[in-house]
Amino acid sequence: MKAEFVNPFLTSMTNVLTTMAQIDSQPGKPTVKKTSTASGVVTGIIGMAGEQLKGSFAVSFSEPVIFAITKRMLGEEVSSVDETVIDMVGELTNMATGGAKALLAEQGFEFDMAVPVMISGKDHRIEHSSSGPTIVLPFNTEYGDFFIEVSFIPAA
Amino acid sequence: MKAEFVNPFLTSMTNVLTTMAQIDSQPGKPTVKKTSTASGVVTGIIGMAGEQLKGSFAVSFSEPVIFAITKRMLGEEVSSVDETVIDMVGELTNMATGGAKALLAEQGFEFDMAVPVMISGKDHRIEHSSSGPTIVLPFNTEYGDFFIEVSFIPAA
Secondary structure, three states: OOHHHHHHHHHHHHHHHHHHHOOOOEEOOOEEOOOOEEOOOEEEEEEEEOOOEEEEEEEEEOHHHHHHHHHHHHOOOOOOOOHHHHHHHHHHHHHHHHHHHHHHHHOOOOOEEOOOEEEEOOOOEEEEOOOOOOEEEEEEEOOEEEEEEEEEEEOO | OOHHHHHHHHHHHHHHHHHHHOOOOEEOOOEEOOOOEEOOOEEEEEEEEOOOEEEEEEEEEOHHHHHHHHHHHHOOOOOOOOHHHHHHHHHHHHHHHHHHHHHHHHOOOOOEEOOOEEEEOOOOEEEEOOOOOOEEEEEEEOOEEEEEEEEEEEOO
16 A cells, blocks of 8 residues: 555645644654554544555544534534434535545545444443554644554555 | 345355354244344454445354354364454355355355454444344344344445
8 A cells, every 4th residue: 555545644634633623733643553452442444445445544533633524513512422423424424525536536546435334332442353554644733643544555 | 135135155154164163053044123232242244345235244242152163163272353263254244245146146146355454342233224124033042142234225
């Protein structure tokens, strides 16, 4: 997997948060994931499948960050990872992936998107099979950190 | 989503466990998921994307079940959800989805598969966005229970 495949997700994720929630996010340094990452309390995962490549995108939020995004996007105060928050994570996962899909198409990589699946829980960890590298990218916001993970391998 | 789309996953999952691990599994009654499900300690999730439908498949294992499968498939005794177990869950997710993909193709539904992502942790819950129904199917084995979740919606 080329590390450049991460840039469309970086760009799309920051765009979504800026335009939809008026929240600025500063991406940190992308790293190749070596071990499982302790994630946020809620994670959205979506698969992408194309003729050349197949992969997955995950975005994991801490409570303060996702609560702030939910308040700014819906005007609703939330204080637990309830159905509203889960649906918000699903929408953000869809929007970020949709934006990245459009940017990847400009590079000649066409994908169909799966449906997002959300995982919640205080101690969940995201792990990828050893079939290919995973790139992890942390983001910082005024409300705390979140991170995305991108993993692509050649389609069989 | 037609409940019939669950049958290829049911068939494929039981086939994989029977042929690869010599473990018999009895499927329970499929239900439409109403609330988030308390899952096992390790879950494999994979996206499928096609021109007609897009969806996701998840399989979640308790420790006794995945430890027994790992021992039978690899001959290795495992006692924690380590890298070996994570990779085993990834392989099982891939194999079950690959088998279901072949069965769905016989019905005229073509899909490309994404890559599996695994989630571990004692308290993680799997939740789906409200864009479509999710079918949950429990399985019973001599080592305990596991369950699969299948969610498909029309591709945009």
